[in-house]
Amino acid sequence: MIKHTLALAFMALSLGAQAQATLGTNLIINGDAESGVAGWTGFDGYSMFQSVDYGSNWVLPTQPGPANRGSKMFTGLAAQAAGFQTIALGALAGQSLHYDLSGYLGGWAAQGDNALLYVSFLDTLGNEIGSASIGPVTPADRNNQTGLFLRTASGVLPVGTTSLQFSLSMERMGGGDNDGYADSLSFVVSSVPEGSTLAYALAGLSLLGGLAARRRA
Template sequence: MIKHFTGLALLALTLGAQAQATLGSNLVVNGDAESGVAGWSGFDGYSMFQSVNYGSNWVLPTQPGPVDRGSKMFAGLASQAAGFQTVSLGALAGQSLHYELSGYLGGWAAQGDNAVFYVSFLDGLGNEIGGAALGPVTPADRGDQTGLFLRTASGALPAQTTSLMFSLSMERLGGGDNDGYADNLSFVVSSVPEGSTLAYALAGLSLLAGVAARRRQR
């Protein structure tokens, strides 16, 4: 379901970015659900997800999830629920940047309900030029346990990226409730040191030269 939303990236940009990016900080606004659904906007035609308390109706504080989980998490509504937010890279656009994407995703027991967290990398015209996704975490992944499990992804931002769009979706595949869960969603960018790419390349060439020299000595 989440890939459908990438076509709405331009619309998200016209609504205005909600924050400016800074290095080393989490660019996801209210990624831990502690402020309800503040910072998130809904997609036309889809229900918004909800912020719920950890407890007997959802994930127990003793079940798998973040150590620093706070008191709330995100959960689905209706058969499909989704929301998004955008952030401008501002002065960081055009720099060599590395990203770390992470989040806790999960579901209920053996039901297939799940959550997906997706980031779109957008150019100045709102075109998606790349992206990264976390999830879904399947019942098999969870060992049929109710809970949330950490997923991560990392890489380099495309050079033409000027803004980001974060999308979170939950899908119900069984039962009466949408038990796709998410918490502690994070996206952090850091600078790639100037010359580091060249340094890595030179180190690789040096290693290959050493291997070749040892082979000739045999």
């Protein structure tokens, strides 16, 4: 897998956030690839991913994917492709916030090419104080079927989070093309009901523990 924490090496580049966050809206700019790669910035030393049309070269409109998929999706170019974007929480910083992260990720047939969406929770100095991620979707997860499949994660933003960095990466594991696929990427924040913060935090710790166990396995 790509070292998805590569985002941390470029924090200084990303602190000029693109927009201010609002509750109940998707904070990922152009998460559906319909505007090409607008809103995304490439990492030094890595190829940028690309926006392509659904069709015979990638994923057919009839193959698994978002119900309202539009006409385009993201896929890789070189063997490793990655890009990022950052958003400031602005007036929301300091509030207790719940997040819902989701996206459709996938690949081609039995090849291991894959995509991962990683979110860094940053403090005022640009230090990562927490993270969330979805993916990768393996060939076994897809039953060797070409397409994109929904993945989700949720939790509470760590205290002290002032901005978010979204890093999307694809890796080629076989074949000539980088067939890591992504579409309909979303990150939405909402206010945490009073008294619910501890319950959300415990649920998040349980989820992270399960993910760690799966990685060790």
